[in-house]
Amino acid sequence: MSSVYNFYAGPAVIFDEVLRRAEEEFFDFAGTGMSVLEISHRAKAFDRVMIEAETNMKELMGLGDDYRVLFLQGGASTQFSMIPMNFLKNGRADYILTGSWSKKALAEAKKIGDTSVAFDGGDGNFSRIPKQEELMFSADPVYVHMTTNNTIFGTEFNYIPDTPAPLIADMSSDILSKPLDFQRFALIYAGAQKNLGPAGVTAVVIRRSFLETADQNVPATMLKYATHAEKNSLYNTPPVFSVYLLNLVLRHLKDLGGLPAIAEVNQRKAGYIYDAIDGSDGFYRGHAQKDSRSLMNITFTMANEESEKKFVAEGEQEGFIGLKGHRSVGGLRASVYNAMPEEGAKALADFMKEFMRKNG
Ligand SMILES: Cc1ncc(COP(=O)(O)O)c(C=O)c1O
Known part of the structure; x- marks a missing residue:
């Protein structure tokens, strides 16, 4: 048992049960005689972890076959760029600014294309969440981006906004903390190091039909969602240990x-x-x-x-x-x-x- 209470914002506390399980299996993962740190990401035993993690994530979120879950690297910060690269194309994207992270997401989108701000809470030092009627969407946005929980300012949406376009959410600091109608989102992303366990992996939950609308001409293979979806997040070497530990967290959430x-x-x-x-x-x-x-x-x-x-x-x-x-x-x-x-x-x-x- 931990001898302290860990209130860090992330990387953050991980369930004792999960850490203990990882310790028990550390030198012999799934009967392979090797540590999960040593095993090939192409090995069957690891493939099972990838598949189970996607299944567990969808089960906890109540999502079906119309969604995919990808496990990527580069943190939530890389998603700030990947989202506009894949989905902004010639249109305009609306951003709801409720804190530093949504501002950073907007700053990256601006480098790629046209954006509009649906709400800016900066005046009140981001001390509140806007009401639905305060959100001013542009005429025909291609997507709307929000941050569901603002880690730095300590505010959180307690409703899912109605939006005129597919809704994309950074859920880095509140994913899987409460039931939500996750089907309302076209894309959800979260760095794992707060509510999903280890640093080093970012979960991306994406509706298949939205994925199909992505730009096929993104110049960097690694920054295309389709690359990772087609290869079940095994296009290149994934953060094997982080995905393994994340899956232990998901199992534990189900047990709870x-x-x-x-x-x-x-x-x-x-x-x-x-x-x-x-x-x-x-x-x-x-x-x-x-x-x-x-x-x-x-x-x-x-x-x-x-x-x-x-x-x-x-x-x-x-x-x-x-x-x-x-x-x-x-x-x-x-x-x-x-x-x-x-x-x-x-x-x-x-x-x-x-x-x-x-x-x-
Ligand atoms: C809401 C939110 N979004 C994005 C990030 C950035 O995540 P990362 O460090 O994984 O890029 C954080 C990190 O604290 C965060 O709290």
Whole structure:
């Protein structure tokens, strides 16, 4: 068991059960006598992992044969470029800006083609999610891009927008954290290092009919989705260990009862910490507006930097790691991804109350 509670934003906490399983199998993967780190990606034993990971992912998301799941490299950041390269062509794409990552996605799309901003939350330092009626789409966009959860600012969509074009979502920091109608999305992508386990692999879930509309003339073979779809993510050497570990995470999520069960625990976990903020009479101040709060990344500040430093230092001594906020928001951030145990979130809330009692 871990001796600390890990609140890092990513790479982040991974289920103990998964780490233990990987440890048990480390020197002998699937009876091969080799470590999964040593095995050819063309070996049958690994092929089974790839197929199982795609199946598990779709099962958890309630998606059928009309979707593919690809396991790619280059992080979510490479998706910022691949999406417009494959789908922007001669049209215009609409971007909903709810934080730094959606801005970065837009910046890459601008290099490729015509874009429009459907909403820009920058004025309020990205402290809220727009309502449906605030989204101003262009006349005939080819796709709409959104970020479902804003890791840095701690805001999260609690609805799926209606859009005039296929919807593409960066779900890096909230994928598989709650049930969603995933069929509403044409393409979903997520760097795995927050809610899916290891760094080094990016999951891309794509509707087959949308994939068929991709530009066939993308000049780089590796940056074409079709390349990876046709070869079941084995066009070139995949990040074998990361995909293996991700699949162990998916298996574990299924064992826990799938997304409805996970969402219930996630609600309680975030609830403990938000209650500590709301009950503190301003000692802790949440960054996100209440109706825009993230279940995954809880951002808050204190009266001054000195108090925040003390909070982080004393927290570390008690075993609460990774609470320093991102530099663009400052303050504090507790990331409570799927793998954060409920008792960890509860213990942090208790620590917050105790810290306030001593210092308030
Ligand atoms: C919402 C979101 N999108 C994209 C990224 C960038 O991911 P990567 O480092 O895998 O490129 C992050 C990383 O923190 C993120 O939180």
